[in-house]
Amino acid sequence: MPPADAPAIQHPMGRRPIVPVRSFASINEQITAITLHPPYLRNWWIGILISGALTGLLVLSIGWLFIRGGGVWGINIPVNWSLAIINYVWWIAIGSAGTLISALLLVLEEPWRNSLNRFAEAMTVFAVICAGIFPIIHLGRPFFFLWLFPYPNVLGVWPQFKSPLEWDVFAVPVYLVVSVLFWYLGLIPDMASLRDRATARWAQVFYGLLALGWRGSVTHWARWRRVYRLIAILGVPLVISVHSGVALLYAVGQIPGWHSTIFPPFFIIGAVFNGFAVVAMIAVVLRHAFGLDQLVTLRHLDILGMVLLATGVAVGYCYVMEAFTAWYSGDLYERQTLWDRAVGIYAWSYWGAIACNVGSIQVLWWPAARRSPWILFAVGAITTVGMWLERFMLQTTPLYQDFLPSSYGVYWPSFWEYSTLLGSIGLFFFLFLLFVRFLPMISIFEVAEVVKDERRSQAEGGR
Amino acid sequence: MMRTEATMKAEEWQGALVAEFAEPDALVTALRRAREAGYSRIDAFTPFPVEGAAEALDLREGWLVWVATGGFLAGGALGYLMQWYLNGVNYPINVGGRPLAAWPAFTLPAFEIAVLFAVFAAIAAMLYVDRLPRLNHPLFELERFGLVSRDRFFLAIAPTDPRFEAEGTRAFLAGLGPARIDQVPR
Incomplete structure (x- = not known):
């Protein structure tokens, strides 16, 4: 095997291929083999056991909440x-990047998406499942959801459709x-x-049913392509509407620190930003x-790093503008909330996020x-923690001291709130490990398409 | 009248002649030549979408956009009317004299429902005209056809084609320079 990221062929214009050129068959064999002849099965089982135990913790936490009621949490x-x-x-924020990588970059015809979109979409689905649990269990009487x-x-x-809470019921x-x-x-x-590579009977039947009898007809491809693009075009405004709806949960409320158009x-x-970090x-x-x-x-990691940097700088700009609007509003309570964020008892969440x-x-x-995988991984992990701190800061600082000093109060999460968070992370990993085991984690035919285009541009002597 | 895979009955492919190519460009050239030779009940099979193949078969699938648009408009209208009726007529709650049917607040759920209907309509229309799911098909009888999902490109001419002749069509396909030619069992 050539060394990692060896410059397969230098183009006259200095352009390097996104994916090294190789045969269609070798791409197909490599990706299908991971699913059909899984390597590292022992590690997979260890992962399943750990994440399964954490998922059990989630079930336990929710069960305890349902038995004892909201009092097991620290909220009041x-x-x-x-x-x-x-x-x-x-x-839900983590989920949104999968749609954007898949849908927005498909519409923009960015070939580098084709190595990332499959597992990014899986990430979206599992993150939205994890997100969807929380609005239901946070209801005082969840059985009336x-x-x-x-x-x-x-x-x-x-229902009252003028409430952003109700919008989420449709959006999510x-x-x-x-x-x-x-x-x-996809x-x-x-x-x-x-289906065609499988040798075990169960795999032939399982993938055969999921393939719906797909046989690669040009007619089918033509329609498939239309519909795939159509959903992508609809998916981009959808994800923006979903996350705007989430933001409006806060912005429509009249609490200082929330009531803002930004x-x-x-x-x-x-x-x-957070989604790309997880991807x-x-x-x-x-x-x-x-x-x-x-x-x-x-090269993919390089691009992901650049997107992370660009969106992170934009997040920094938002922090500055948030502080600026609070100060510029001249509103006493807005300014007090800003001050509470910077020096209050939750200041660690504010400065931690920054x-x-x-x-x-x-x-x-x-x-x-x-281009150093583990530095990129570390930055991704740090920003994922940072985004959680940011949500904590946005959520808690406006509430603990709002208008009347008589209604000030302090909040600390209880064990059962942390265990629910940890359990949801376990559920995410559990679902993701199942995905890695049973479905191709990289889109085979879309990578083949990229290789086909790279071959052509090589034949034409580079672009 | 041009007819391809999806508008033909599966049984029509019994006894079809199938030429196998190793490169996508060779397949597109072969498709064009087959059209020029007057064959009309043909289709090609590829591991990924091949540029020029759909054009060579004169496929125009733009109508799917209109199906999705129809779904979008129907879903949006239904979603908006539901909210308007429930909050404005059937169960009005007066909160501080604000409008009962507040259209700006209704747009977000209406948009979500519109997207849902558009996606359902497009996928359902696609599967319906594709005649999918269909798990069995005469072409699957060919042993080599499994490679269509890996790296092989196939051109098939159905025996129901008016220009189909057992020997003549085989000779024509051989002239296109395929890697091999097979016949689907009857």
Whole structure:
């Protein structure tokens, strides 16, 4: 095998291929082999056991909450909205980058997306599942969650559609369904590959059913391409609407520190930033674990590092503008909340967010850092923690001291709130490990397309 | 009338002649030549979308955009009307004299429902005209056809084609320089 990211062929114009040129068959064999003849099964089982145990912790935490009620959490008046909502916003933000890599970059025809989109979409689906748990369990009476949906009932009562809480009831399930369909549509041709490569009977039947009888007809491809692009075009405004809806949960409330028009773009930029950080981490781990360095190349990591840097700088700008609008508003309470953020008892979350999200990414200005997988992984991990701190800061600082000093109060999360967060991370890893084991983690035919284009541009003597 | 895979019954492919190519460009050239020779019940099979192949078969699938647009408009209208009726007519709550049917607040759920309907409509229309799911197909009887999902490109001419002749069509396909020619069992 050539060394990692060897410059396969130097183009006259100095342009290097995104994916090293090789035969279609070798790409197909490499990716299908991971699913059909899984390497490192022992490590996979260890991962499944650990993440399964954490998922059990999630079930236990939710069970205890349902038995004992909301009192097992640390929330109370005035901080009555906390870790559940922080985790919800954090998870759904992580999900959004998968849609953007897949959909926005498909519409923009960026060939580097084709090595990343499959596992980024999986990340989206699993992150949205993790996110979706929290709004339901944070209800005082979760067993009445069905009242959120507009269904005819004997009470004669309907939901209030003028509330951003109700918008989320539509936004999140639709986002989940559309993400799953987009993911599956992209998987169909690869399911056919697995069906045709499989030798075990169960695999032939399992992938054969999922492939729907796909046989690569040009007619089918022509329609598939139309529909795939159509969903991508719809997916981009969808993800923006979903995350704006989340931001409006805050902005529509009249609490100082929340009641601001910059929230929707602020949240979307933070979401893209955090999502790309997680995609970069997953890319580093998968290419290391499965020897995918010829498919997810250092060039991909370089691009991910640049996107992370660009969105991180934009997040830094949002922090500055948030402080500026609070000061410039001249409003006493807005300024007090800003002051509480900087020097109050939760100041660690404010400065922690700034250090993690704006400070740590500065290393990415150096190309060598972007092309060093483990530095990129570390920056991704630090910013993921930083974004959680940012959500904590945004959520808690306005509530613990709002208007009346008589209603000031302090909040500290309880064990069961932290265990729910840890459990949701376990659930994410559990689902992701199942995905890595049973589905192709890189889109086979889309990488083949990139290689085909690279071959052509080589034949034409470079672009 | 040009007919391809998806508009033909699966049974029509029994006894079809299938030429196998190793390169996508060779397949596109072969498709064009087959069209010029007057064959009309043909299709090609590829591991990934090949530029020029759909054009060689005169496929115009732009109508799917209109299906999705129809779904979008229907979903949006339905979503908006639902909110308007429930909050404005059936169960009005007066909060500080604010408008009962507040259209700006209704746009976000209406948009989500519109996207959902558009995606469902597009995928359902695609599967319907593709005649998928269909797990069995005469072409799968060919042993080599499994390579279509890996790295091989196939051109198939159905025996129901008016210009199909057992020997003549085989000779024509051989003239296109394929890697090999197979016949689907009847």
